Amino acid sequence: MRCFIAVTPPSDVVADIDRFLEPRRIATEKSPWRWSRPATYHLTLAFMADHPGHRVEELAQAIDEWAGRHAPLAMSIAGAGGFRGPERAKVLYLGVPGVAAVQLGEWSRQLRTLVTHHGGSPDGTGFRAHITIARAQRAQKAGRLLQALDTYESREFVVPEVVLVESHLANRTHEVLHRAILRG
Numbered sequence: 001m002r003c004f005i006a007v008t009p010p011s012d013v014v015a016d017i018d019r020f021l022e023p024r025r026i027a028t029e030k031s032p033w034r035w036s037r038p039a040t041y042h043l044t045l046a047f048m049a050d051h052p053g054h055r056v057e058e059l060a061q062a063i064d065e066w067a068g069r070h071a072p073l074a075m076s077i078a079g080a081g082g083f084r085g086p087e088r089a090k091v092l093y094l095g096v097p098g099v100a101a102v103q104l105g106e107w108s109r110q111l112r113t114l115v116t117h118h119g120g121s122p123d124g125t126g127f128r129a130h131i132t133i134a135r136a137q138r139a140q141k142a143g144r145l146l147q148a149l150d151t152y153e154s155r156e157f158v159v160p161e162v163v164l165v166e167s168h169l170a171n172r173t174h175e176v177l178h179r180a181i182l183r184g
Helices: 010-028 053-069 098-117 143-149
Strands: 005-006 042-049 073-074 081-085 091-097 129-140 157-159 161-168 173-182
Touching: 005 129, 005 143, 010 081, 010 091, 053 098, 073 098, 081 143, 081 173, 129 161, 157 161
Parallel strands: none
Antiparallel strands: 005 042, 005 161, 073 157, 081 091, 091 129, 161 173
16 A cells, blocks of 8 residues: 655645645746645655555554654744755645754654564655655756745645555545654
């Protein structure tokens, strides 16, 4: 099963990001950028391309235990970037500034280790706290678009939970399988 552990922004922040991106989506509708749907906005902490389906309940229980030792996190979404840089971007994202990005990086490390102990093989690439907002099949020059996107800044919000989500590639949708409340 293709799944991930993530933080999801609250609905008002998702709506604010959507409003901010709307004129940029319209301005680039004939470009190669495929914009993410707001319902799929999330910050991935651990990604598993093929987690054993029969071990999902075990993983959910382990995430609950982990969440019981961690406190909710105050954060915001601000700034933008492109993976592979502005001259060769294939993915555009909104970032997480400051201490929250560091904390999310630590959570990612811990949750990747947890996944490994519970039957999964998490993606081992480096972590950057971000929300993917657009993708292109081929590398694109994105400097001007990134300058416009870099002006975004959300309100501060508190992350109360992490979620285990199944990703359905065929229809590009996500299904929340489990919510783990942060209580530490």
